[in-house]
Amino acid sequence: MSESSLLASSDMIALFTTLKMALVTTIILMIIGTPLAWYLAKMKSRYKIAIEAFVALPIVLPPTVLGFYLLIAFSPQHLPGQVWQSVTGQQLAFSFSAIVIGSVFYSLPFVVQPLQKAFEQLGDDILEAGAMLGANAVDRFFTIVLPITKASFITAASLGFAHTVGEFAIVLMIGGNISGETKVLSIALFEHVEAFNYEKAHILAASLLVGSFIVLGLIYLLNYKKPTSVKSNKSVSML
Amino acid sequence: MSRNITNTVDKNLHELDSNVLSLKFSTQFDDFTLSVNQCLSAQGITGVFGHSGSGKSTLLRLISGLESSSTGQLILNGKTLFDSAKNINIKSEKRRIGLVFQDSRLFPHLNVLQNLEYAHKRCVNKQLKVEDIIQLTQLQPLLHKKTTLLSGGEKQRVAIARAILSEPELLLLDEPLSALDNQNRALMITLLLNVQRTLNIPMLYVSHSLAEIQQLADNLLVMNQGKIEYSGAIHQIIHTLNNSQTTLQQTSLALKVNEYLPQYGLTSLQLTPDINIYLPFQKSTLNDEEVNTQTVRCYIAASDISISKSEVFDSSIVNHFQAKIVSIKKQSNTLLLTLTCSDQVFYSTVSLWSAERLSLNIDDLVYIQFKASAVHCLANIREG
Numbered sequence: 001m002s003e004s005s006l007l008a009s010s011d012m013i014a015l016f017t018t019l020k021m022a023l024v025t026t027i028i029l030m031i032i033g034t035p036l037a038w039y040l041a042k043m044k045s046r047y048k049i050a051i052e053a054f055v056a057l058p059i060v061l062p063p064t065v066l067g068f069y070l071l072i073a074f075s076p077q078h079l080p081g082q083v084w085q086s087v088t089g090q091q092l093a094f095s096f097s098a099i100v101i102g103s104v105f106y107s108l109p110f111v112v113q114p115l116q117k118a119f120e121q122l123g124d125d126i127l128e129a130g131a132m133l134g135a136n137a138v139d140r141f142f143t144i145v146l147p148i149t150k151a152s153f154i155t156a157a158s159l160g161f162a163h164t165v166g167e168f169a170i171v172l173m174i175g176g177n178i179s180g181e182t183k184v185l186s187i188a189l190f191e192h193v194e195a196f197n198y199e200k201a202h203i204l205a206a207s208l209l210v211g212s213f214i215v216l217g218l219i220y221l222l223n224y225k226k227p228t229s230v231k232s233n234k235s236v237s238m239l
Numbered sequence: 240m241s242r243n244i245t246n247t248v249d250k251n252l253h254e255l256d257s258n259v260l261s262l263k264f265s266t267q268f269d270d271f272t273l274s275v276n277q278c279l280s281a282q283g284i285t286g287v288f289g290h291s292g293s294g295k296s297t298l299l300r301l302i303s304g305l306e307s308s309s310t311g312q313l314i315l316n317g318k319t320l321f322d323s324a325k326n327i328n329i330k331s332e333k334r335r336i337g338l339v340f341q342d343s344r345l346f347p348h349l350n351v352l353q354n355l356e357y358a359h360k361r362c363v364n365k366q367l368k369v370e371d372i373i374q375l376t377q378l379q380p381l382l383h384k385k386t387t388l389l390s391g392g393e394k395q396r397v398a399i400a401r402a403i404l405s406e407p408e409l410l411l412l413d414e415p416l417s418a419l420d421n422q423n424r425a426l427m428i429t430l431l432l433n434v435q436r437t438l439n440i441p442m443l444y445v446s447h448s449l450a451e452i453q454q455l456a457d458n459l460l461v462m463n464q465g466k467i468e469y470s471g472a473i474h475q476i477i478h479t480l481n482n483s484q485t486t487l488q489q490t491s492l493a494l495k496v497n498e499y500l501p502q503y504g505l506t507s508l509q510l511t512p513d514i515n516i517y518l519p520f521q522k523s524t525l526n527d528e529e530v531n532t533q534t535v536r537c538y539i540a541a542s543d544i545s546i547s548k549s550e551v552f553d554s555s556i557v558n559h560f561q562a563k564i565v566s567i568k569k570q571s572n573t574l575l576l577t578l579t580c581s582d583q584v585f586y587s588t589v590s591l592w593s594a595e596r597l598s599l600n601i602d603d604l605v606y607i608q609f610k611a612s613a614v615h616c617l618a619n620i621r622e623g
Contacts, residue, residue, distance in 0.1 A: 126344055126346065128338075128340075129345075130332075131305070131332045132305075132331060132332075133337075134335075136330070144346060
């Protein structure tokens with residue numbers, strides 16, 4: 001009895017760590033991803049293709065490859081790890097910050113790509129109209145871009161969040177398995193399976209499955225409204 | 240350099256004067272060079288005419304600041320908006336210039352009223368009231384409609400109202416009526432004239448339809464291959480274009496209404512105290528209190544005016560009066576005759592055979608005749 005509640009509380013800690021990691025990662029991703037997506041959508045620079053390919057890498061690359069290089073970079077022997085340590089006084093590898101940074105790289109395409117597509121579709125015409133009415137760039141972003149591409153922002157944030165919740169290999173490689181710091185749900189699940197504790201594994205696996213399904217379902221529901229409303233517009237204007 | 244037919248603006252005064260738009264642009268684009276050096280009166284409506292690719296839309300984009308010129312200078316009402324030498328380039332949103340686009344570009348996430356309020360909120364002066372502009376542009380029934388549900392004409396009405404509410408010092412219109420049918424175009428022309436009369440906003444009106452510009456503008460710029468070819472008073476420039484044969488050869492008129500004759504389906508305009516010109520009855524331009532002061536703009540294609548040595552009374556053709564031939568110009572297989580009656584110039588094209596049969600000479604007094612339906616105005620404007 002006492003043993004099972006203890007384990008459950010460690011799972012609760014893993015759930016909390018996971019949600020915290022996903023939330024912090026999503027916020028950082030939205031802050032970094034929005035200007036990056038804007039740059040990729042609007043600029044005609046020759047570096048664009050290289051940046052696009054770099055952003056998309058985590059989609060095709062085994063997470064262990066990304067995890068391996070990040071682990072090396074985060075180690076106190078290398079510059080990024082050294083800089084981090086001299087600024088914060090703490091080691092970067094095997095910390096919560098490390099798994100957040102890893103997650104940001106890992107989930108970047110899931111945020112940047114929907115936003116980039118939305119900004120490309122939005123075009124410049126409507127923004128020029130805003131400028132001619134006296135709206136400056138910041139004003140145009142918040143009063144024109146954001147409301148029109150709202151659905152894509154929600155999609156990007158949800159995908160970034162859900163994808164971060166589901167990551168495993170990168171966290172394992174650069175975060176290890178420290179309860180309350182870097183031990184996330186997917187790692188807790190792996191631990192239960194290794195210990196042949198299938199009942200607890202089932203509970204975690206099923207809740208991840210259902211949770212992810214609900215998030216994706218909400219995204220599709222949100223994006224489904226758009227075509228139906230366009231359809232009804234057409235039928236009215238044809239009358 | 241452009242040929243100034245009427246030099247209304249003293250170029251040396253432009254930096255001090257208000258109501259002056261001074262343009263100097265020289266810039267290379269992918270496929271053409273735009274080179275303009277012109278002082279315009281920023282009053283009334285100035286038409287900018289040119290064929291596709293002549294650079295007229297680019298000129299508007301340079302004035303609005305949406306496009307940048309490599310070298311040049313732009314001064315509106317004494318305020319420098321762009322000067323490449325002094326490294327001045329005021330952003331579009333700070334220029335106080337309005338632009339109505341060909342494709343209206345309404346905000347799809349806002350309804351009609353919200354689109355109008357968007358402009359009003361960002362306007363510095365706020366002299367105009369949203370309600371007054373709604374009334375002026377007759378938008379009351381549409382206020383809460385989604386912009387995606389509007390017709391082409393309605394969209395442009397909203398776009399014009401929205402641009403007016405930003406209270407620009409100069410309103411640019413980039414082919415605003417080109418996507419509309421003839422009936423809607425006639426309504427919009429009436430609306431624009433009404434807006435101009437009520438609010439007195441100077442407008443630069445770009446179009447590839449000379450007929451549209453003929454109805455609206457006081458002055459006309461003609462652009463060709465990135466340069467201003469002609470500039471001056473509207474009727475004179477249109478008549479000058481008759482010699483280039485690139486547009487419909489026509490007589491452009493602005494005459495006071497003499498009488499409305501709805502029972503005959505005609506309106507008569509006063510050419511001289513003794514001579515009236517009849518044209519089809521124009522209901523859409525009728526405004527009771529203005530009947531006797533109203534001026535109607537119309538044009539007659541040179542090919543619709545015929546010449547007779549004697550006046551023909553027993554004919555269905557209602558317009559016939561004496562005029563003097565002042566010039567005869569041979570074109571490929573016709574003659575372009577320039578005639579005057581009182582102070583008004585008329586243009587007529589006749590075949591070489593007719594010219595030979597009638598043995599027409601300069602200074603001859605002849606009779607010109609044309610049907611009422613050959614006089615085009617608003618609703619029945621025809622492309623040149």
